[in-house]
Amino acid sequence: MSTTEPSTGSSTRIRQVEAISNGTVVDHIPSAVTLKVAQLLTGSNDQVFVGMNLRSSRSARKGVVKIAGRELDARILSCLALIAPEATVSIIRDYGVVKKFAVPVPDRFEGVARCANPNCVTTHERWTTRFQVVSRQPLIVRCIYCERSFAGADLSLL
Numbered sequence: 001m002s003t004t005e006p007s008t009g010s011s012t013r014i015r016q017v018e019a020i021s022n023g024t025v026v027d028h029i030p031s032a033v034t035l036k037v038a039q040l041l042t043g044s045n046d047q048v049f050v051g052m053n054l055r056s057s058r059s060a061r062k063g064v065v066k067i068a069g070r071e072l073d074a075r076i077l078s079c080l081a082l083i084a085p086e087a088t089v090s091i092i093r094d095y096g097v098v099k100k101f102a103v104p105v106p107d108r109f110e111g112v113a114r115c116a117n118p119n120c121v122t123t124h125e126r127w128t129t130r131f132q133v134v135s136r137q138p139l140i141v142r143c144i145y146c147e148r149s150f151a152g153a154d155l156s157l158l
């Protein structure tokens with residue numbers, strides 16, 4: 001029996017999440033923060049595909065988020081580094097990976113997340129929040145104003 005299905009590459013590997021022709025794939029997201037990442041990456045009219053609790057050779061279970069037609073800007077990458085520092089980013093063009101990199105984790109995060117301390121000056125005044133990285137694995141950051149430390153994944157993004 002013949003088939004008229006369009007070919008999208010020679011790979012016979014079963015895809016766990018729908019393929020995109022152009023855009024960005026964020027892989028190796030810890031399962032617990034997959035939806036948070038999906039929310040971060042959902043722009044105005046972008047098509048976003050989310051895979052949760054997928055099998056992975058590297059970790060027990062992981063999440064994958066794919067965004068069609070968009071590459072990530074510096075601010076989004078900074079947010080991603082805070083909540084999913086172990087994630088990898090692949091840029092897709094014409095169904096192929098043209099660039100793949102680990103999310104760059106900066107030494108400092110500015111204006112990307114709220115301080116979780118309700119008594120912090122940044123929650124009462126319109127100050128730009130600033131967190132210093134104090135540990136990278138796991139990622140722990142310290143608010144430079146109230147000096148409290150938090151796991152990056154626990155902070156609410158702005």
Ligand SMILES: [Zn+2]
Pocket residue numbers: 115116117120121122143144145146147148
């Ligand atoms: Zn604070």
